[in-house]
Every structure is written in C-alpha cells, then in structure tokens.
Amino acid sequence: MTNMHEKSISELAAGLRNGDYSSVELTRAYLARIERLDSGLNSYITVDAERALSQAGAADRMLRDGAASPLAGIPIAHKDIFCTQGVRTSCGSRMLDNFISPYDATVVTRFKEAGAVMLGKTNMDEFAMGSSNETSFYGPVRNPWDRARVPGGSSGGSAAAVAARLCAGATGTDTGGSIRQPAALCGISGLKPTYGRVSRYGMIAFASSLDQAGPMARSAEDAALMLGVMAGFDPRDSTSVHQPVPDYGAGLDGDIGGLRIGLPREFFAEGLDAKVAASIEAAIGEFRKLGAEVVEISLPNNHLSVPAYYVVAPAECSSNLARFDGVRFGHRCQGPKDLEDLYKRSRAEGFGMEVKRRILIGTYALSAGYFDAYYLKAQQIRQLIASDFRRAFEQVDLIAAPATPGMAFAIGEKIDDPVTMYLSDIYTIAVNLAGLPGMSIPVGPANGLPVGLQLIGNYFDEGRLLNAAHRFQQATDWHLAAPADID
Amino acid sequence: MQWETVIGLEIHAQLATKSKIFSGASTAFGAEPNTQACVVDLGLPGVLPVLNGEAVTMAVRFGTAIEAEIGRRSVFARKNYFYPDLPKGYQISQFESPIVGRGHVEILLEDGSAKLIGVTRAHLEEDAGKSLHEDFHGQTGIDLNRAGTPLLEIVSEPDMRSAKEAVAYARRIHQIVRYLGICDGNMQEGSFRCDANVSVRPMGQKAFGTRAELKNINSFRFLERAINFEVERQIDLIESGGKVVLETRLYDPNRDETRSMRSKEEANDYRYFPDPDLLPVELDEDFIAAITAGLPEMPDAKRHRFMKDYGLSAADAEALTAGRALADYYETVAKTSGDVRLAANWVMVELGAALNREGLDILDCPVKAESFGGLVARIKDDTISGKIAKQVFEAMWAGEGDADAIIEARGLRQITDSGAIEAAVDEVLATNPQQVENYRAADEAKRPKMLGFFVGQVMKRSQGKANPQQVNELLMAKLGG
Structure with missing residues (x-):
C-alpha cells in the first residue's frame, strides 16, 4: 500500500482488479504526494482533489463492472493545454488564467471514457512556447533530479510530475520537442506520435501543422497503454488520420533481432555534450546486444530544421493566438477606452515575452513581401527534411539519436538568450517538421542527471518504437532510476 | 471628353446549407443573438474547423452551371485581421487555389443582344458575425449567429460597361444560384450581397482607371444608383483636375451617394497562408461528373428552348425564365391551355400583376398552374372572352374554384348562339x-x-x-x- 506510486500503470491496473486497493485509495495517495512534494516542484497549475476523487469513485464502480481499459482508475495528469470542461485551462498564460473551458478536448474525453482519473493540470511553458518551463505565468517548474535545474519544456510540468511520481502518467504535447526534451531531462519515457495519430481537438493550438499530443510515462509499456487510449481518428479534427489503432501493448514483446537502427552522423557532431554522447553510445551497445544492426546514416538537411521551424511555428502561432483578443474570453484589460485600446492592452498584459516574440516573428514572416522568402522557403525546407527521412527509412527501421544536446540546465541559464534556448531542440525539431513519431527514453543518469535517447520511427510506426523501447527497458533498468529526494 | 465606365462585381452568396461551413451549428436566420454559435463558431481555444461537404457540393454546382474550371485541389487559407465579430482573428477563405476557376455567364442587353461576362473565380469562405451598434449605450454588441455561415464569393471580370449591365449580370448570378437552390437570394437579409468595383477611363484607352469599391448595396435598384452616382463622381473629379483614389466607399441609399470608408493604403495586410487545420479539398472526376449530370436546366438553356419551342420573343422568354418556379408554372399553363402564346401573355400580364399587387412569390400563388391553364383554355376555345376571363381569374384568386366551376356557377359562358x-x-x-x-x-x-x-x-x-x-x-x- 505504501509504495503504490512506485508501480507502473499495468501493475496498478492489476492491483485495482485484484482489489489490492481501490482507485479512490490510489488517488488519495497521489493527492497526498502532490500536497507534500509539489510546492518544491511547481509541476501542477491546478489540482482538483474533489473532482479526482469523484472520478475515482466512478472508476471503482466501472472496475467492479469489469472495465476493460487498463487506464480505468489510474490517476493521471493533463498538460494545461488540453481543455477540460469545468476546470481552468490556462495554457500557462495570464491570458487564460480565468478561462474555464466549457468543453473537453478529445484526448481528455478518451481518458475519461477509459475511466482514468484526472488529478489536475500540469504546468507548462506559456502556450507551449519554451524549452525550460520558465515562460509559464505560474512560475518555473523545478527538475525533481535537481531543483536548481529546469525540467525542460514545454511539457515540463508533466515530465516533472511523472518523474516525481506525482501521477502515474501524464499527457504532453510536442511541437518541436516539447514531450521528448523534458522527458529526456527528467528521465522518463515520452512519445510524440505521428502527426495525425492523436486528435488535436481541444488542445490549444500553438503551431497547428506541428502540434501533436502524446503520453509521458515511466516506461515504454505505460506509454503504450496511454497511447492506446489517446490514438485514433476524430471527426472533429480534419488532420487526424483514418488509420486503425494497433494494440500497442500486445506488440511490446516482439523480438528485435535484426532490427536495423540508423545513427544520423549529423546528430553526433559538434555541440553534443560528451557525457550525453557516452550514455547514448552505451545505450546503442545495449541494442546491439539485443540483436539490432546499427548503421550510420545521414540527415543532411537537419541543420536547416531550427531556422525553418522558427519561421513555420511562429507564423502559425501568430494567427492561432489572434483569438486571444479580450473580446469573448480570457484576460481583458481594465477600462478600455476604445477597441484598439482593448486589443492592445489585453494582449500586452495577457501574453508574456516569449509569446510576444514569436507572434512578432510570425507576423513578420507572413507579411506581404516577406512571405515567399520566409514562409514558402521554410515549407520547402520541410519537404527536404522529410525526404531525408524517407531516404533513411529505406535503409533502416528506426533512427536512434540523442534527444537533447545536453542535460538539464540551470534555471535562468538560457532564458535571456533565445537562440541558445532554441538550439536545445536541435535534435527534436526535424521530427515535427517531417510529421514522424519520436520517443525519448532514459539512458542515464550521468552525474546524477538524466539523459534521453531519442528513437525516431517511420509514419504510424509507433508500435515498432514502443517495441524497441520496451525490449530495451526489459534488458536495462535506467527507466527505473528515480530522483533521490522524492519520498 | 467621352468616358467609358468599367465595372467588376464581387458577389457574396450565402449557401443554403443547414449547418455552418466549419461547424454543426444551424444557419437559420433571425434567431436570438448568439444562440446559434457553438464553441467552434465562438473561436474558443482548442477548437478546430471541419469542412461541411454540402458547401463544397453547392460551390461545384455553381461552377459547373457557369461552365467554369473546377479546382481539382482547392486550398483554404487564413485571412488575418482583428475585428470583434471575427472570433478567431482570421477568416477562413480561399486565396491562391479557389474551388471554382474561370467561367462565364450571358446577359441580355437592352437592345436584345447577348453579352458574355467573365467570372474570374468563386471561392468558399466563412461569414463573420455582426456588430450591433444600437441599444448598447455607446458600446457594441456582438452577435455570432452568422459567424461561420458558408459564403460563395463570386468575382467577375471587369467586363461590364454600364450600371445596367452590372445589374443584368448581378440578376443573372442571382437567377443562377436560385435555379440551383444553393442560395435563397434574399438581399434584405444579406444572403446575396454585391460589392461593385467601379472605374472610368477615356473612351479608347486600354489601361483601367483607378477603381473604388462600393459596399453596402442591398438591392439591384441601389446597385444601379450607386454605380451611376459613383461614375458621375469620378468623372466630375477627374474633369475638375482631381484624382480618383483606390478606396472602399459605402453607398448610402437615403442620400443616394457613396462615402469614403477607408482607403486601401491604410487597409490590412491580411497575411494569407494555407490553413493548417484543414486539408486541401481534392475532387475527383466522378464527383464532378455526377454534379454536372444532376444540374437542372439552367436559365440560358431554358430561355433558348422557350424561344425555339414556344416561339416566344427573347424578352418574353427572359421574363418567363426569370425563376425556375415561374418557368415551370408557365410550361404547365402552356400545356394545359393548348396555346403557348396566350399562356405566355396571361402568365406575364394578369398573373404577374396579381402576384405583384399581393407581393407574392409564384410559389405562393393561390391559383395552381393547372387551374390557370384551364382558364386560358376557356379563352382559347371561346367559352369566355378575355374580359370575362379577368372576372373569372379574380374569382379563382379568391378561392372560388377552378375556371369551369366559376363560369357555370356565374353563368358566364359566352353566347355563341x-x-x-x-x-x-x-x-x-x-x-x-x-x-x-x-x-x-x-x-x-x-x-x-x-x-x-x-x-x-x-x-x-x-x-x-x-x-x-x-x-x-x-x-x-x-x-x-
């Protein structure tokens, strides 16, 4: 009973079905941990104990009636970018500090239908714009491995909450690395699915052509169970894809002998921290032992991914964030004297610096006279990057690479240097530009800090990613490492 | 100097779909403010548009009816600007790849000759809401019921040379969308709106003059008056040494004048880009062929057939094919009466006058076409004279039965003994x-x-x-x- 929070989702599911504990007991245990530990981490923006316990009660009844989903009764957290009916959905912004969504995101609905319990909403970079969780209106999240360091971002709250065992699993979103980078920095398993695999409906848009929701969990197995709930076509999202959802759990144990893994040489060059490189190499060695064939490949246009991303993502964000105008919902300035004043002050007060920076960049990139040079050119680069991957997947089944160039950096270290901050996503961004699935699994810690190995798969090949990650985790125990002072 | 007027029209036709173009909310007119706006129409955080296939079908029907190129792959784009009745801060429209490309329609000039007017393109877009400036004590109310209503924006070539031609073109488009049943054509309620681009140039000059865009025109009569006013204004301006500036002007029907609303220099840069929330609309040949095959007989074809089959003049054929229901009515009368000319006269003159007097649409006519044909038949076979027929018609209109019954009951049979x-x-x-x-x-x-x-x-x-x-x-x- 005392170590429920140490158990995986599949263990908890079994325990709930055995009657070892109820969902209400499990939920209380997690709520107590949040109460005790989260003030030092700030991983949650909103905790709704009452709602969580009521959902847990309902889940216990579902379990008695033989609920099928492995998520029934499991306490999870949602990144505060997902709209949750009746619960504040802030997106980490002052702009939406007062916004209580009248509807649920599809991802939220699916977890509800599966009987999962929502403990609360996790902290994040404002509107998912950031790589350190320092841009949140609700203050930075601290890395459970070292509270002076960032957890990564933008899904930093979800990553920290999972790493600190403040939920069994959490949802995240990934536009340029926002699941994989914090998963790497917090030592958890995070999967960004193929663009279109998970519905974006009700997920507050940052860059619509790149945003994708995914699971953040303690193991590939847990991530597989969560993805099974999240994935699938949604008639409310035109970009979600009609493609059957495989049983990700059933495919985890497949043999990976003969699996061809490609190492892109561009990802192991200058700029990669030596300790990270060593951890990655050790992990690759494990894959070799499991029978994988490892070959070097090239993704020659990867160096263009950060510049292309910082045109496309801000361009889309400048339009997506136009609806936050103080007219219908969200922050409205005091005593506007006319319409223009209402717009200007509401937006000036409601948005933080990084959001404003990206709106300005994006507005500029879409302006008459600059559109061809920036936006169209960036879209062409996306095609080049996608072709790089297409060629690579003719040779290999998976690509392995570091998820980040370094380990968790100190709070405050990069926040005043946007370009350096942007470069912390240099290994993850291309995957979003191409729309591919990517995953980060822990292969550290090294010197007390987590390291993430990134696995990249072909379109809709999440099953293979999860299979490889799971076999790796069966053979190693890096994913079991936990921060020292979380009990 | 002799001046030539050049006019192009942008017509916004509200498509008669039951639900909105990107959401499931109803499009019905006249509901309580904001009762027909769902979370998608309100532009709440996280919502996404899903294209209404019916709007696509209607647009393609229009495109095939004017023999236009149909975009096999059309793309929705965002037109970005801030306005309180535009919930998302952008309008979803089509920019570079519209669903309907180049096409044409034929108009009849006053001298009876025909002229082809080019249609540059027609594209799908969503309507905005409405800002209500009255009743809010210096504040503005926003009604988003109309937000997301599907529009087909039909852009003409600058092919018209007079206000009368512009009206004839607008009426033709109006007639076509009504024939197709894709728009109710109600100009008062804003279901069919015309903006006119008007310029003048010295007769014989090739280059276009600077144009003004006229907005807020809600009837064909006002369209003609607004253009005529604007043409005179521009000619006077140029002749007195001034220059026409590129601008948007509002027509004020009360004062019968146009007034500057905003100059294009201070207009928005709309920062169009393809909407990443919507996939390109890809249409295959079978889809287009099925729509083409399902088109009703269009006004031009019907008019020509009426002239050929019934020996009607161009003007009479034009009048009788103004609407599909009227044309159907006439054809029934022609058939049941056995006299196509007499039928044409009686439908246009007596029936037309009665409908006008009562302000009724042909669809609401109390005298059914078969009965009216029966009346015309009694004139043709000399049972009654034309004069008596008018009496009989009045009685039919009043609901006293069909022609034969009334003739018998009132003893109106013509004496031929x-x-x-x-x-x-x-x-x-x-x-x-x-x-x-x-x-x-x-x-x-x-x-x-x-x-x-x-x-x-x-x-x-x-x-x-x-x-x-x-x-x-x-x-x-x-x-x-």
Missing part, C-alpha cells in the same frame, strides 16, 4: 335609330369607332357574354345593309 345574338343586335338597332342613321351617313374612316357604341350596347344587353367577334360581324352586316 347566333339567333340570340341577332335578337340582341336587332333590339339595339331598333332602340337607337338616330345612331343607326348617323352611322350610315358617316364616311368609311369614322365608322369603326362608331361601331363601338353598338358593340357596347349589345355586350351590355348580354351581360358581356356575347361572343364579341359574332357581335361585330352581325352589326357590320346589318348596319352596312
């Missing part, structure tokens, strides 16, 4: 000896007019039922004798 008519003629001649004498003394030229007196007397005696032709013949014979 020559014995009875002769008796009446004899009586009239006998009671008016002086007039008979005068007639006989008058010269040939004056006689027809004088004959009218006797005809009138005989008709009066027969309560209008005597066959006028027989009366004429008998009188002529007896008076001439």
Whole structure:
C-alpha cells in the first residue's frame, strides 16, 4: 500500500482488479504526494482533489463492472493545454488564467471514457512556447533530479510530475520537442506520435501543422497503454488520420533481432555534450546486444530544421493566438477606452515575452513581401527534411539519436538568450517538421542527471518504437532510476 | 471628353446549407443573438474547423452551371485581421487555389443582344458575425449567429460597361444560384450581397482607371444608383483636375451617394497562408461528373428552348425564365391551355400583376398552374372572352374554384348562339335609330369607332357574354345593309 506510486500503470491496473486497493485509495495517495512534494516542484497549475476523487469513485464502480481499459482508475495528469470542461485551462498564460473551458478536448474525453482519473493540470511553458518551463505565468517548474535545474519544456510540468511520481502518467504535447526534451531531462519515457495519430481537438493550438499530443510515462509499456487510449481518428479534427489503432501493448514483446537502427552522423557532431554522447553510445551497445544492426546514416538537411521551424511555428502561432483578443474570453484589460485600446492592452498584459516574440516573428514572416522568402522557403525546407527521412527509412527501421544536446540546465541559464534556448531542440525539431513519431527514453543518469535517447520511427510506426523501447527497458533498468529526494 | 465606365462585381452568396461551413451549428436566420454559435463558431481555444461537404457540393454546382474550371485541389487559407465579430482573428477563405476557376455567364442587353461576362473565380469562405451598434449605450454588441455561415464569393471580370449591365449580370448570378437552390437570394437579409468595383477611363484607352469599391448595396435598384452616382463622381473629379483614389466607399441609399470608408493604403495586410487545420479539398472526376449530370436546366438553356419551342420573343422568354418556379408554372399553363402564346401573355400580364399587387412569390400563388391553364383554355376555345376571363381569374384568386366551376356557377359562358345574338343586335338597332342613321351617313374612316357604341350596347344587353367577334360581324352586316 505504501509504495503504490512506485508501480507502473499495468501493475496498478492489476492491483485495482485484484482489489489490492481501490482507485479512490490510489488517488488519495497521489493527492497526498502532490500536497507534500509539489510546492518544491511547481509541476501542477491546478489540482482538483474533489473532482479526482469523484472520478475515482466512478472508476471503482466501472472496475467492479469489469472495465476493460487498463487506464480505468489510474490517476493521471493533463498538460494545461488540453481543455477540460469545468476546470481552468490556462495554457500557462495570464491570458487564460480565468478561462474555464466549457468543453473537453478529445484526448481528455478518451481518458475519461477509459475511466482514468484526472488529478489536475500540469504546468507548462506559456502556450507551449519554451524549452525550460520558465515562460509559464505560474512560475518555473523545478527538475525533481535537481531543483536548481529546469525540467525542460514545454511539457515540463508533466515530465516533472511523472518523474516525481506525482501521477502515474501524464499527457504532453510536442511541437518541436516539447514531450521528448523534458522527458529526456527528467528521465522518463515520452512519445510524440505521428502527426495525425492523436486528435488535436481541444488542445490549444500553438503551431497547428506541428502540434501533436502524446503520453509521458515511466516506461515504454505505460506509454503504450496511454497511447492506446489517446490514438485514433476524430471527426472533429480534419488532420487526424483514418488509420486503425494497433494494440500497442500486445506488440511490446516482439523480438528485435535484426532490427536495423540508423545513427544520423549529423546528430553526433559538434555541440553534443560528451557525457550525453557516452550514455547514448552505451545505450546503442545495449541494442546491439539485443540483436539490432546499427548503421550510420545521414540527415543532411537537419541543420536547416531550427531556422525553418522558427519561421513555420511562429507564423502559425501568430494567427492561432489572434483569438486571444479580450473580446469573448480570457484576460481583458481594465477600462478600455476604445477597441484598439482593448486589443492592445489585453494582449500586452495577457501574453508574456516569449509569446510576444514569436507572434512578432510570425507576423513578420507572413507579411506581404516577406512571405515567399520566409514562409514558402521554410515549407520547402520541410519537404527536404522529410525526404531525408524517407531516404533513411529505406535503409533502416528506426533512427536512434540523442534527444537533447545536453542535460538539464540551470534555471535562468538560457532564458535571456533565445537562440541558445532554441538550439536545445536541435535534435527534436526535424521530427515535427517531417510529421514522424519520436520517443525519448532514459539512458542515464550521468552525474546524477538524466539523459534521453531519442528513437525516431517511420509514419504510424509507433508500435515498432514502443517495441524497441520496451525490449530495451526489459534488458536495462535506467527507466527505473528515480530522483533521490522524492519520498 | 467621352468616358467609358468599367465595372467588376464581387458577389457574396450565402449557401443554403443547414449547418455552418466549419461547424454543426444551424444557419437559420433571425434567431436570438448568439444562440446559434457553438464553441467552434465562438473561436474558443482548442477548437478546430471541419469542412461541411454540402458547401463544397453547392460551390461545384455553381461552377459547373457557369461552365467554369473546377479546382481539382482547392486550398483554404487564413485571412488575418482583428475585428470583434471575427472570433478567431482570421477568416477562413480561399486565396491562391479557389474551388471554382474561370467561367462565364450571358446577359441580355437592352437592345436584345447577348453579352458574355467573365467570372474570374468563386471561392468558399466563412461569414463573420455582426456588430450591433444600437441599444448598447455607446458600446457594441456582438452577435455570432452568422459567424461561420458558408459564403460563395463570386468575382467577375471587369467586363461590364454600364450600371445596367452590372445589374443584368448581378440578376443573372442571382437567377443562377436560385435555379440551383444553393442560395435563397434574399438581399434584405444579406444572403446575396454585391460589392461593385467601379472605374472610368477615356473612351479608347486600354489601361483601367483607378477603381473604388462600393459596399453596402442591398438591392439591384441601389446597385444601379450607386454605380451611376459613383461614375458621375469620378468623372466630375477627374474633369475638375482631381484624382480618383483606390478606396472602399459605402453607398448610402437615403442620400443616394457613396462615402469614403477607408482607403486601401491604410487597409490590412491580411497575411494569407494555407490553413493548417484543414486539408486541401481534392475532387475527383466522378464527383464532378455526377454534379454536372444532376444540374437542372439552367436559365440560358431554358430561355433558348422557350424561344425555339414556344416561339416566344427573347424578352418574353427572359421574363418567363426569370425563376425556375415561374418557368415551370408557365410550361404547365402552356400545356394545359393548348396555346403557348396566350399562356405566355396571361402568365406575364394578369398573373404577374396579381402576384405583384399581393407581393407574392409564384410559389405562393393561390391559383395552381393547372387551374390557370384551364382558364386560358376557356379563352382559347371561346367559352369566355378575355374580359370575362379577368372576372373569372379574380374569382379563382379568391378561392372560388377552378375556371369551369366559376363560369357555370356565374353563368358566364359566352353566347355563341347566333339567333340570340341577332335578337340582341336587332333590339339595339331598333332602340337607337338616330345612331343607326348617323352611322350610315358617316364616311368609311369614322365608322369603326362608331361601331363601338353598338358593340357596347349589345355586350351590355348580354351581360358581356356575347361572343364579341359574332357581335361585330352581325352589326357590320346589318348596319352596312
């Protein structure tokens, strides 16, 4: 009973079905941990104990009636970018500090239908714009491995909450690395699915052509169970894809002998921290032992991914964030004297610096006279990057690479240097530009800090990613490492 | 100097879909403010648009009806600007790849000749909401019921050379969308809106003059007046040494003038880019072929057929094909009456006048086409005269039954019994000896007019039922004798 929070989702599911504990007991245990530990981490923006316990009660009844989903009764957290009916959905912004969504995101609905319990909403970079969780209106999240360091971002709250065992699993979103980078920095398993695999409906848009929701969990197995709930076509999202959802759990144990893994040489060059490189190499060695064939490949246009991303993502964000105008919902300035004043002050007060920076960049990139040079050119680069991957997947089944160039950096270290901050996503961004699935699994810690190995798969090949990650985790125990002072 | 007017029109036709173009909310007009706006229409955080396939079908119907190129792959784009009744801060429209490409329609000029007007493109987009400036004590109310209503924006080439041509073109487009049943055409409620781009240039000059865009025109009459005002304004301006500036002007029907709203220099940079929330619309040949095959007979074809099959003049054929329901009505009347010309006259004149008087649409006409055909048939077979037929029609309009019943009930059958008519003629001649004498003394030229007196007397005696032709013949014979 005392170590429920140490158990995986599949263990908890079994325990709930055995009657070892109820969902209400499990939920209380997690709520107590949040109460005790989260003030030092700030991983949650909103905790709704009452709602969580009521959902847990309902889940216990579902379990008695033989609920099928492995998520029934499991306490999870949602990144505060997902709209949750009746619960504040802030997106980490002052702009939406007062916004209580009248509807649920599809991802939220699916977890509800599966009987999962929502403990609360996790902290994040404002509107998912950031790589350190320092841009949140609700203050930075601290890395459970070292509270002076960032957890990564933008899904930093979800990553920290999972790493600190403040939920069994959490949802995240990934536009340029926002699941994989914090998963790497917090030592958890995070999967960004193929663009279109998970519905974006009700997920507050940052860059619509790149945003994708995914699971953040303690193991590939847990991530597989969560993805099974999240994935699938949604008639409310035109970009979600009609493609059957495989049983990700059933495919985890497949043999990976003969699996061809490609190492892109561009990802192991200058700029990669030596300790990270060593951890990655050790992990690759494990894959070799499991029978994988490892070959070097090239993704020659990867160096263009950060510049292309910082045109496309801000361009889309400048339009997506136009609806936050103080007219219908969200922050409205005091005593506007006319319409223009209402717009200007509401937006000036409601948005933080990084959001404003990206709106300005994006507005500029879409302006008459600059559109061809920036936006169209960036879209062409996306095609080049996608072709790089297409060629690579003719040779290999998976690509392995570091998820980040370094380990968790100190709070405050990069926040005043946007370009350096942007470069912390240099290994993850291309995957979003191409729309591919990517995953980060822990292969550290090294010197007390987590390291993430990134696995990249072909379109809709999440099953293979999860299979490889799971076999790796069966053979190693890096994913079991936990921060020292979380009990 | 001789000036030439150049006009192009942008027409916004609200498509008659049940639900909005990107959400499931109803499009019905006139509901309480903001009761027909769902989370998608409100632009709440996280919502996504999903294209209504019916709007695509309607746009393609229009495109095939004007023989336009259909975009096999059309793309929705965002038009970015801030306005309180534009919930997302952008309008979803189509920019570089519209669903309907180049096409054309034919208009009839006043001299009866035809002219082709090019349609540059037609694209799908969503309507905005409405800002309500009254009743809010210096504040503005926003009604988002209309937000997301599907629009087809139909852009013409600058092919029109007068306000009359512009009106003829607008009416033709109006007629086409109504024939297709894709728009109710109600200009008062804003379901069919015209913006006119107007410029002038010296006659013979190739280059276009600077244009002004006229907005807020909600009837064909105002369209004509707004253009005429604007043309005069521009000519006066140029002739007095001024220059026309590129701008948007509002038409004020109360003062019959146009006023500057905003100049294009201070207009927004809309920062169009493809909407990443929507996939390109890809249409295959089968889809387009099925729509083409399902098109009703369009106005041009119908007009030409009416001229050929019924021997109608271009003007009569144009009038009778103005609407599909009217054309159908006429064809039924023509068939049941057995006289296509007589049917055309009676539908256009008597029926048209009655509908006008009551402000009724042909669809709400209390006299069904078959009954009206029955009335025309009784004129054709001489059962009643045209004059009596008008009485019968009034009774039919009032709901007293069909023509035969009314003729019987009121005893209006024309008297064709020559014995009875002769008796009446004899009586009239006998009671008016002086007039008979005068007639006989008058010269040939004056006689027809004088004959009218006797005809009138005989008709009066027969309560209008005597066959006028027989009366004429008998009188002529007896008076001439």
